[in-house]
Structure formats: structure tokens, C-alpha cells
Amino acid sequence: MILVQGLTKSFGRQPVLRGLDLEVPTGSITVIIGRSGGGKSVFLKHLIGLLRPDAGRVLVDGAQITGLRGRALDDVRRRYGVVFQGGALFDSMSCADNVAFPLRERLRLPRPEITKRVEAALVAVGLEGMGAKNPAEVSGGMRKRVAIARALVTEPEIVFFDEPTTGLDPVLVNTIHHLILDLHRRYRFTAVMVSHEIPEIFEIADTVAMLHEGRIVEVGPPAAIQASQNRVVRQFIRGVPENSEGA
Amino acid sequence: MTERPLPLPLRPLDALGGWTLEVVESLGRFGTFLAEALVALVSPPFKLSAFLDRIHYIGYRSLLIILLTGSFTGMVLGLQVYLTLVRFGSEAYLGPAVALSLIRELGPVLSALMVTGRAGSALTAEIGIMRITEQIDALTVMALNPMRYLVAPSILAGLVTFPLMTALFNTVGIFGGYLVGVELLGLSQGTYFGEMQTFVDMKDIMTGFWKSLSFGVIVTWVCTYKGFHVGHGAEGVARATTDAVVLSSVLILVWDYFMGSILP
Structure with a gap:
């Protein structure tokens, strides 16, 4: 299980993550959704140890990885597989x-x-x-x-996907999603995926978490997220620009 | 919480402090980068194939430019030094004058500048593109040290290829001087090479060798560092490449003066 507690990160005076909490169950596919530039990739880089938080911690099966360096961090990374945005x-x-x-x-x-x-x-x-x-x-x-x-x-035991379908046509998006699902059934890894492929990700995710302004504002199974009454989640899922709903 | 703006008279001081901290921080990063590369260089597993690839990249690809600039530098030296020496009736010293100028000074410096332009810039661009396309991050998350795969082999290849390139530059330069002095201007072959043997000793050759060795480290260090710490996108790579060539060239000249003043 991956446990994220109070993750905070700023670049200069620009806060990106503001006390983010999340729990990723072992063997599940957890998809992080949210607007472009909202800090999803920054969050993922904290999980794989490419960035260090200003505050908060990431625990992988109970072991804190945020303070690790060198070989200790490499030992954790040996359990990882990462699919980067551009490959x-x-x-x-x-x-x-x-x-x-x-x-x-x-x-x-x-x-x-x-x-x-x-x-x-x-x-x-x-x-x-x-x-x-x-x-x-x-x-x-x-x-x-x-x-x-x-x-x-x-x-690997844990696989991270950073927007694995960006720039692909809808047919290829589906192909890649089903490929991930098929491989997940076969190898039973824990998957953390950053994506904004709505509604396609609802077919493959076990858990969906909505990241907005540096925090997880809603987390749950796909059906619960789709039925969410949270304004931010509703706007994102429906592709409605901000300030056009509930104003 | 918003910060209270500084009073106007204190702002230049604040900017100076910020700039100083930035310079000290980047110098620290620069030094740490070399230290990490040296640790990767001396600790197994050694990446022989990456080292041979870098030898090809830095050395073999720079051969033509070294041969071309070396021969013309020697020819220009031969012509200009001959025209000066002949005024004093000392044209017999053309051989040692050309050889000493090349071996002690021009060979190491000009070959280093040429390799910087040819291979150093390409090294920065290649590593920079690997950085912005997340290939370096991919190595890191595979629990593989990018310093071992990209930087240490380049620095080791610099240590090997720079002295070799300098030796080649000197050799073709001396023959360039021979072409002009002996074949064109009529100096005897025996005088050209005989006087060279009298005046050039091992100490001069070692001076040039130590210089080229240190230039090898400087150029590969600067160029890999700039590639590693590239900015965003194509503009970032372009800027890093320019910075790498300019900084390497300036450091070559500054370090050459320093070495020239401490070496016999």
C-alpha cells in the first residue's frame, strides 16, 4: 500500500501541492485526475522519488521513502516500473x-x-x-x-503511468487502456496512473482521485466519482470551464 | 500570508544578496557534480562500452577539424615566424619556434577549443535532450545512476582523447610549418628538424600534456553539467549549449594562463 500524508511542495513562491493525502491500496488501479498544470505529474514525481517534498511523507508498505537517498532509495525503486508521459x-x-x-x-x-x-x-x-x-x-x-x-x-510490484495516452487518437487511447487492464490482470501490480482521459479511465480504474489546487478533493470508486456532488469534480468530468456552473 | 515589501533603499542589497546566494549555490552544485562523477568513475561496475562510445563521440568525430586547424596553424606560424626571424638572420630557429609555440601553448589550447566546438556542444545538446525527454529520469527510476552512464564515461574519454588530439594537432602543425619553411621558403630540412631536437625537451612536452589533460576534464565537466541542468524545451537546450561552449572556452584560456604560470 502507498500512503501519502500531508504532501506539500512549492517551486519558488508558487505552491503546487498543499498538504495532499491519499491511500493507494495494493493491487489496485488508482487514477489521479485533475486539470492540466494542477500538479499531477509533480505528485507522481514525489511517489517515485524524483522530487522531495517541502513537508509531508510518502510511505510504501509502511516504509517512509521521502527521506531516502542513494542505495536505500534505489532499493525501493527496484520495485517500481514507470511509464513516462513521452515514453x-x-x-x-x-x-x-x-x-x-x-x-x-x-x-x-x-x-x-x-x-x-x-x-x-x-x-x-x-x-x-x-x-x-x-x-x-x-x-x-x-x-x-x-x-x-x-x-x-x-x-515490478508498483507501476506508475504518467499520462500514458496523451497525444493519441481515441482508438489508441482505448487500446492502451485495455492493454494496461489486461497486463494488470495478468501481473497483479499496483498501478498509479495520472490521466485526464474522461470518461475512458472510469472503465479501468478501481479508485479515482481528483486533484485540485494541490489537494485531493474527492476520492472513491469510479461510480462514486461520476455521481459526485462536488462542484470541482462535476465541472471537470463534464468538461465545463470554471465559473460556468453554480455561479 | 503575503510578505511585506522591503523599503526601497534595501532592495539593491536584497538583490545583491540573492545573486550572491545563487552564485554560491551554483558553484556548490558544479563542484558536487564533479565529485559525483569522479565517484562513479572509480567505483564498479565500469561501463566500458559507454567509455568507448564517448571516445568515438569526442575523439574520432573531432579528427578532421583537428587535422585541418592543426595544419593551417602550423603553416601560418611557419610563415609569420620565418618573416620575423629572417629580419634578424635567425631563420634557422624556425623549427624550434614553431614546435615550442605549438607544444607548449597553441596545440593544447586550440585543439581544446576545437573539440569544445565540435564535440562539447554536441555533448551538452545530447544530454540536454535526454533531460527534457525524461530519459535521464528513466535511468534514475530504474535505480541506475545517470552519472555512471553519461557523465563518468565522458570525463574519462576527455582525459584520454584531449592529449591524443593535442599530440595530433602538434604533429600536423609541425609538418605545416615544415611545408611553408622548408618546401616553400627554402630552409633546409636538417636545420628545421635538427634545431627542434636541440631546443625542445621533455619538460615542454609535459607542460602541453598536463594542460591538455586538464582541458579534457574542464570541457567534459562543463558540457555534461550544462546538459544535465538544462532549462525547458528547445530554447533551454540551445541556451545550455551556448553557455557550455562559452564557459568552456573562457575556462580553457584562464586555466591555460594559470597552468603556464605554475608549470616550468
Whole structure:
């Protein structure tokens, strides 16, 4: 379980997170929704230890990670898989090498084992036979799938998705969401996803949390969020600009 | 809670304090960055393939520009020094004059400036793009140290390639001087090379070697640091690349003076 308590972060004089609390149950898919520029990616970076909070803490299975550095933090990260917004694939390597990279460099597996696992990972994301291509030669949707394969190839316990469907057409958005759902059923990882794909995320999420002005203003199962009476949540779900409802 | 604005007379002092803190902080970051890179450099696992890739990136790709600038620098030196020496009837010293100028001063400095323009800028841009496309973050969250994969191999490659590039620059420069002095202006080949052997000793070669070695560290350190701490988007990468080339070039010249004044 991931427990976030009172997470606060400012950049200069600009507060981004203002005492954020959240609980992510083990084995669930928790989707963080909220407006662009609302601090969702900043929040995710705190969970993976790329940013340090000004106050508050993040606990992973009871162990506080916010004060960790170096090897202690790396030990926690070994349990993680991360899918970045743009894929963050190494453009000097082929798609297969990208997927093989954590197996070779982190797990130091023998070459035949790496080949076997890379092929299986590419098949799992529907990219069989595409491994030799460079990330620049494949479509945006394929890049996202390679990124998902790379994040999952080490069989992590917790997977973070930072807007994995940004910039894709509605068909690809659905394809990626169902791929994530299918992989989640197969590997049973805990997933934390940042997204603003409404209403698609309601089909895959176990829990949805609405982040607004640095705080989680509503959290619950998709049906409860969809029926929420909170004005901010209602406006966001319906795509209504601020000040146009209840004014 | 809003902060109370400072009284007008105190504002310049506030700005000066802020600027000083910023400078001290960035100097601290700059030093810590090198320390982290050196730790990654001496602690296993060593990334041999990344090191060889950086040798190719910094050294091999700069070969042509080094050959070109080295030969023309030697030719210009040969011509100008000959025209000066001939006034005093001392043209026999053309060989040592060209060789000493190149080995002690021009070779290390000009080759370092050329490699900075050719490979240093590309190094900053490459690492900068990796930063803004989250490739460096990807390495970090894989529990892999980016310093070990990107910075330490570059600094080690700088230590190896800069002295080699300098040696190459000096060699083609001396032959450039030979072309002008001996083949064009009629000085004897024996005089050109014979006097060079008399006047150039190991101490001069070592002076140039230590300079090029330190330039290797300075350029790769500055260029990787600037790439690592790039701003946002394409503009951030462009600014970091310019800053890296300018800062490296200035530091090469300042450090050259410092080394020149302490080395024999």
C-alpha cells in the first residue's frame, strides 16, 4: 500500500501541492485526475522519488521513502516500473534494446534469458517482430507500448503511468487502456496512473482521485466519482470551464 | 500570508544578496557534480562500452577539424615566424619556434577549443535532450545512476582523447610549418628538424600534456553539467549549449594562463 500524508511542495513562491493525502491500496488501479498544470505529474514525481517534498511523507508498505537517498532509495525503486508521459525511450537504442536495458543493466540476466523476456514483453504489448526498429521510426502509440513493455519487463510490484495516452487518437487511447487492464490482470501490480482521459479511465480504474489546487478533493470508486456532488469534480468530468456552473 | 515589501533603499542589497546566494549555490552544485562523477568513475561496475562510445563521440568525430586547424596553424606560424626571424638572420630557429609555440601553448589550447566546438556542444545538446525527454529520469527510476552512464564515461574519454588530439594537432602543425619553411621558403630540412631536437625537451612536452589533460576534464565537466541542468524545451537546450561552449572556452584560456604560470 502507498500512503501519502500531508504532501506539500512549492517551486519558488508558487505552491503546487498543499498538504495532499491519499491511500493507494495494493493491487489496485488508482487514477489521479485533475486539470492540466494542477500538479499531477509533480505528485507522481514525489511517489517515485524524483522530487522531495517541502513537508509531508510518502510511505510504501509502511516504509517512509521521502527521506531516502542513494542505495536505500534505489532499493525501493527496484520495485517500481514507470511509464513516462513521452515514453522516455532511449533514442540511441532499438525498441528491443530499450526493453532489454533494465534486464541487462539492473538485473544482469544472461543474454538468452534477456532475449526470451524481451520477446515475451513485446508480444504482450502487441509489438511482435518490431523490436529492431528505432523509437524514432515507430508511431506514438507504438512508442507508448514499448515504454509499457520496458516498465513491466522486470515484473515490478508498483507501476506508475504518467499520462500514458496523451497525444493519441481515441482508438489508441482505448487500446492502451485495455492493454494496461489486461497486463494488470495478468501481473497483479499496483498501478498509479495520472490521466485526464474522461470518461475512458472510469472503465479501468478501481479508485479515482481528483486533484485540485494541490489537494485531493474527492476520492472513491469510479461510480462514486461520476455521481459526485462536488462542484470541482462535476465541472471537470463534464468538461465545463470554471465559473460556468453554480455561479 | 503575503510578505511585506522591503523599503526601497534595501532592495539593491536584497538583490545583491540573492545573486550572491545563487552564485554560491551554483558553484556548490558544479563542484558536487564533479565529485559525483569522479565517484562513479572509480567505483564498479565500469561501463566500458559507454567509455568507448564517448571516445568515438569526442575523439574520432573531432579528427578532421583537428587535422585541418592543426595544419593551417602550423603553416601560418611557419610563415609569420620565418618573416620575423629572417629580419634578424635567425631563420634557422624556425623549427624550434614553431614546435615550442605549438607544444607548449597553441596545440593544447586550440585543439581544446576545437573539440569544445565540435564535440562539447554536441555533448551538452545530447544530454540536454535526454533531460527534457525524461530519459535521464528513466535511468534514475530504474535505480541506475545517470552519472555512471553519461557523465563518468565522458570525463574519462576527455582525459584520454584531449592529449591524443593535442599530440595530433602538434604533429600536423609541425609538418605545416615544415611545408611553408622548408618546401616553400627554402630552409633546409636538417636545420628545421635538427634545431627542434636541440631546443625542445621533455619538460615542454609535459607542460602541453598536463594542460591538455586538464582541458579534457574542464570541457567534459562543463558540457555534461550544462546538459544535465538544462532549462525547458528547445530554447533551454540551445541556451545550455551556448553557455557550455562559452564557459568552456573562457575556462580553457584562464586555466591555460594559470597552468603556464605554475608549470616550468
